[in-house]
Structure formats: structure tokens, C-alpha cells
Amino acid sequence: MPVSWIMIILFALAVLGYVLGRRRALASAGGDMRNLHSLPSYYGSHVALFAVAPAVALLAIWLVVQPMVISSSVARSFPDGAISEGSSLSLVMSDVKRVADGLNVAVERGALSAEEAGSVSAGATNIRERLGSVGVALGSDVDSSVLDAAQKYRAYASTGHLIMTLAVLGLALTGFIYGMAQMRAEFRARNIVEHAVKALLVFAASIAVLTTVGIIFSLIFNTIEFFKLYPARDFFFGLTWAPSFGGGSELGMLPLLWGTLYISLIALAVAVPIGLFAAIYLSEYASPKMRAIAKPLLEVLAGIPTIVYGLFALLTVGPLLVSIFGREGLNWMQAGTAVMTAGLVMGVMLIPFVSSLSDDIINAVPQTMRDGSLGLGATHSETVRQVVLPAALPGIVGAILLAASRAIGETMIVVLGAGAAARLSLNPFDAMTTVTAKIVSQLTGDADFASPEALVAFALGMTLFVITLGLNIIALFIVRKYREQYE
Known part of the structure; x- marks a missing residue:
């Protein structure tokens, strides 16, 4: 049956x-x-x-x-x-x-x-x-x-x-x-049913925790297997990424980590100012009619698949940047796939995450704080700068952290917009790649999980997990520090 x-x-x-x-x-x-x-x-x-x-x-x-x-x-x-x-x-x-x-x-x-x-x-x-x-x-x-x-x-x-x-x-x-x-x-049927419902709610709340624990253990066990086959020092401090399933691989992660952080930094440099300014305008200055139109249109960006952003980077943004920075006389950019291409498009993708969350957080600031500031003679802009934004800062930090985590974990935009070259370079017009892109490439096809070339994907994933955990700890510290001033 x-x-x-x-x-x-x-x-x-x-x-x-x-x-x-x-x-x-x-x-x-x-x-x-x-x-x-x-x-x-x-x-x-x-x-x-x-x-x-x-x-x-x-x-x-x-x-x-x-x-x-x-x-x-x-x-x-x-x-x-x-x-x-x-x-x-x-x-x-x-x-x-x-x-x-x-x-x-x-x-x-x-x-x-x-x-x-x-x-x-x-x-x-x-x-x-x-x-x-x-x-x-x-x-x-x-x-x-x-x-x-x-x-x-x-x-x-x-x-x-x-x-x-x-x-x-x-x-x-x-x-x-x-x-x-x-x-x-x-x-006493009510007692038993309510205890059962409570147990169901506890189970539902535990799913996220248990899933996280399962992911961590799967990463840890496979990472340990990788380090049994490949030296940890060469992985963490190696400057060359050259995997070869035939043997003789060099699996230094620093070029991949640099590409990940470089592209994410450019994306955040685009998304955070634009998204935050958009949130301030929508929550503090826009009329109800304008807000009802602009906010849904802005959030449409969040529903676009990342593969579409990747194609946009490959077919539109890349050639546009080449026409500007690759023309005769400058010759800074040789091809459309570059850090700048992926960073700009990823930043556009992250704008609705920053703006929507920041807008909700700013609107959650009590109106009495605004009224008190205005009653003391402050202007509207001074109230926004000195009262509203400091009060909303913990939530804004959370929004930026969410955007940073999304940027670090993005794959398709990087694959299509940044190229596949693992290198250490300060030039934002060079092609680079990220940790997530190489995780995909190492596990594509018939991967032999007895080889370090396949197990390295788990070590890379564990590295990203630790980085994200560090960002969460920093954000939690900031949130607690500033929250004490308004509670």
C-alpha cells in the first residue's frame, strides 16, 4: 500500500x-x-x-x-x-x-x-x-x-x-x-490535548535548532576527514587554489575567501546606503500614497530569481562596464566578468532586503520619541539623525547582517558575473571567484568523497559558517549595547 x-x-x-x-x-x-x-x-x-x-x-x-x-x-x-x-x-x-x-x-x-x-x-x-x-x-x-x-x-x-x-x-x-x-x-480531555499541542509547538520550535545542529555535525565530520588527507596549514594559509582530481592539488582557501569578502564588500557598499536612504524616505518623508506605490515596487526586486540577476550581470552590466573602463586610454577592464560586475549586481539584489527591513524597524520607533524631539525645537532632519536612527540602530544592524549573509552565500551571480579565477588582487576589474562557487564546482559530477578534492567543499562550507557566526556575535554585541539606552 x-x-x-x-x-x-x-x-x-x-x-x-x-x-x-x-x-x-x-x-x-x-x-x-x-x-x-x-x-x-x-x-x-x-x-x-x-x-x-x-x-x-x-x-x-x-x-x-x-x-x-x-x-x-x-x-x-x-x-x-x-x-x-x-x-x-x-x-x-x-x-x-x-x-x-x-x-x-x-x-x-x-x-x-x-x-x-x-x-x-x-x-x-x-x-x-x-x-x-x-x-x-x-x-x-x-x-x-x-x-x-x-x-x-x-x-x-x-x-x-x-x-x-x-x-x-x-x-x-x-x-x-x-x-x-x-x-x-x-x-480530563482538555489537559491531555493542551499538553499535546504544547509538545507539538516545542517540536516545531526545535526543528530549526536540530537542523542547525545536523548541518554543523555533517560539516564537522567531513571537515575532519578532509584534514586527515590534506594539511590544515596549507588549506588556511595557502595562496594557490589549483585542485586536480588526478593528484597534486593545491587547495589554499585564501584566494577564495578574498574574492568572497571583496565582492560582498562592494555589494554592501551599494546596498546599504541606497537601501537605508530609501527606508528613511519611505518611513519619514514619503506621503502615504507615495509609500503605498514605492514600497511594493521596491520589494519586487526581492522576488527576482538570482539566475536572472546573473544573466543581467553577464549580458548587461559586464559589457557596460567594459565600454566605460575598458576603452582605449583607460584599459582597466579586459572582460565583462569581474568583481565589480558581480558586486554591483549583487548590491542591487540586496537593496530590498536592507530597505524593507530598515523601513519596518524605523516605523517601529515610538512616535512619542519623534514628538518629544520636535517639541524641544529640533528639525525633522535632526530628529531623524539624532533620535530615530539611533533608536532603530540595533534593528538596522540586523538588516545589514542579513544582507551580508546573503552576499556571502550568493552563488549564481558570482558564477555568471565574476568569473572563475581564484586569485589575490586588489583590482576590482579583475575576474575572481568565491567560496560558494568553488563548493559547487568541487561537488559537480561524480565526486569521490574519499578524495580531498571533494571533501574540501565541506571545509569551505565550515569556514563560511564560522564567518557568519562571527558576524552574528558582533551584531548581537552592538544590539545589546545600544538597546540599553532606550529600554
Whole structure:
């Protein structure tokens, strides 16, 4: 039974439990809801909760754990001699999963029967051609060991799915019966439902924290593996970035870090003044009619995909800069891809982030502070400079930090507008690249995660994480320092 059907059955059971639970609670109170401890809806919610929540939790855990258990079991049974030289068990297992998924697709589309998919041999037919006929593309021919492992994988997955279906539906039915058995007028259904809602809210609030922790640990473990293969000193202080999957790589990150900070600095130099001035105008000087028109138009920039900005940098801004700074006599700029190209376009992209957030923060400053300043004889501009902006400074710092984090993590504009050269240069009209662009290039294609050339992407990602964390700490210090003056 597909997972979608299981969810539909659970939803139907929850609706049924809500209706029957509510009805039974009212019946136990003689039809008078005043005799109930809780509102009737709490009784129905209690039954629905016990029917669905444990079953959904079991389903989620099963869907996560089952593939790992099956992969581990199939990998242990895989013969060592079947792994060819230059390959690895992880690559072979990816082929096994691909073939197993292809067999499932072939069965669904009628190209193979379930019996044929489980008994077909590599020598009897060309599996690659048969799977290709139903739209499943394989990069190479399927040998007998991979096919046998794929068939074993399918068998384990089928058995596990059947057990999962029975366990989930059985648990749901058990919870339904248990919830219905407690439906009495004196039962404290409200307490249990509210505790369950509180637990749900805590779980939702924990997702962000757990996700962050998971990202950090994945970066840390792979970064440690990288430094086992490549010296940390050469990575952090190396001045040359020249990866070579054939060996002899130089993986110094300083050229990439310099390109990242240089482009981000130019972007912030464009976005912060323009965005902040726009926010001051919209919040302090613009009429309501002008604000209603200008603010949505300004925020349209935030909805433009970054690939469009990248094309704009490549096709418009780059050639324009070349025509100005590359003309005869100056000859500063040789090509359209340069730090200045990416920085200017990225700055335009960041304007709505700075302006929109700063505008909301400035509007949040109490009007009484403005009135007091004006009442003491200050002009409008003096009030903005000496009262409003200092009061809004902590929030403005947060807006600038958000823009800086977005600039540091940007990829597409850099790839199309700044080039791919990893170099240390002060010339803003030279082509450079950033950490994020090289993370993409190092993980593009069939990356072997046993090599430092692929694992270096995690070390670069960890470096960006530490930089962003440092920016957050600095911003938090500034926010606390200035907030004390107005609270």
C-alpha cells in the first residue's frame, strides 16, 4: 500500500475518532455538555490524537530508518571481489539502488512482471536496455552481482513496507480504541490535548535548532576527514587554489575567501546606503500614497530569481562596464566578468532586503520619541539623525547582517558575473571567484568523497559558517549595547 493511502486512512480514522469521541462523551453526560469536564471538541480531539499521532511518528521513523537498515544489510552481503578497482562500496550501492528503483518502475509500467523482476538474470537479458525502454537511464551495463543485490534490495524493501503498513495501521487502530475507551464525562480531555499541542509547538520550535545542529555535525565530520588527507596549514594559509582530481592539488582557501569578502564588500557598499536612504524616505518623508506605490515596487526586486540577476550581470552590466573602463586610454577592464560586475549586481539584489527591513524597524520607533524631539525645537532632519536612527540602530544592524549573509552565500551571480579565477588582487576589474562557487564546482559530477578534492567543499562550507557566526556575535554585541539606552 502506498504511503499516500496510509496517510489518507489515518486522516479518515482521525475524523471518525473526532466525531465518535465527541458523541460518546456527550452521551456519557446525558447529552448535557455542562456535565463534561472539558468542551466536547476536546474529547473528539483526544481520540483523533491517539489514533494519528503515534502512527504518524512510527511511519516517519520507519521511512527514515528502513532504507539505512536495508542498505547496510545488502552492503554486508555484497561480495568483496565484485567491487572493481577504482570503485568503492558506496558507488556500487548507488548503482544497486538505481537498478532497484528501475525494476520498480518497470513493474509499475508493465514492462516486467513482479516475478520477472525478482528472477531475471543479467546473462539472460540486457537489463540496461529493458530499463531504458521505460525511461530509466543507467550509465553502464548491469553485472550479475549488482542485479542480484538490487533484487535483494527490492525484496527487503517490499517486506519492510508490508510490515510497516501493518504496524502503522495496527498502532492507529489501537490508539483509536484506547481513546474511545476513555470517553467519560469526568475524563480530563482538555489537559491531555493542551499538553499535546504544547509538545507539538516545542517540536516545531526545535526543528530549526536540530537542523542547525545536523548541518554543523555533517560539516564537522567531513571537515575532519578532509584534514586527515590534506594539511590544515596549507588549506588556511595557502595562496594557490589549483585542485586536480588526478593528484597534486593545491587547495589554499585564501584566494577564495578574498574574492568572497571583496565582492560582498562592494555589494554592501551599494546596498546599504541606497537601501537605508530609501527606508528613511519611505518611513519619514514619503506621503502615504507615495509609500503605498514605492514600497511594493521596491520589494519586487526581492522576488527576482538570482539566475536572472546573473544573466543581467553577464549580458548587461559586464559589457557596460567594459565600454566605460575598458576603452582605449583607460584599459582597466579586459572582460565583462569581474568583481565589480558581480558586486554591483549583487548590491542591487540586496537593496530590498536592507530597505524593507530598515523601513519596518524605523516605523517601529515610538512616535512619542519623534514628538518629544520636535517639541524641544529640533528639525525633522535632526530628529531623524539624532533620535530615530539611533533608536532603530540595533534593528538596522540586523538588516545589514542579513544582507551580508546573503552576499556571502550568493552563488549564481558570482558564477555568471565574476568569473572563475581564484586569485589575490586588489583590482576590482579583475575576474575572481568565491567560496560558494568553488563548493559547487568541487561537488559537480561524480565526486569521490574519499578524495580531498571533494571533501574540501565541506571545509569551505565550515569556514563560511564560522564567518557568519562571527558576524552574528558582533551584531548581537552592538544590539545589546545600544538597546540599553532606550529600554
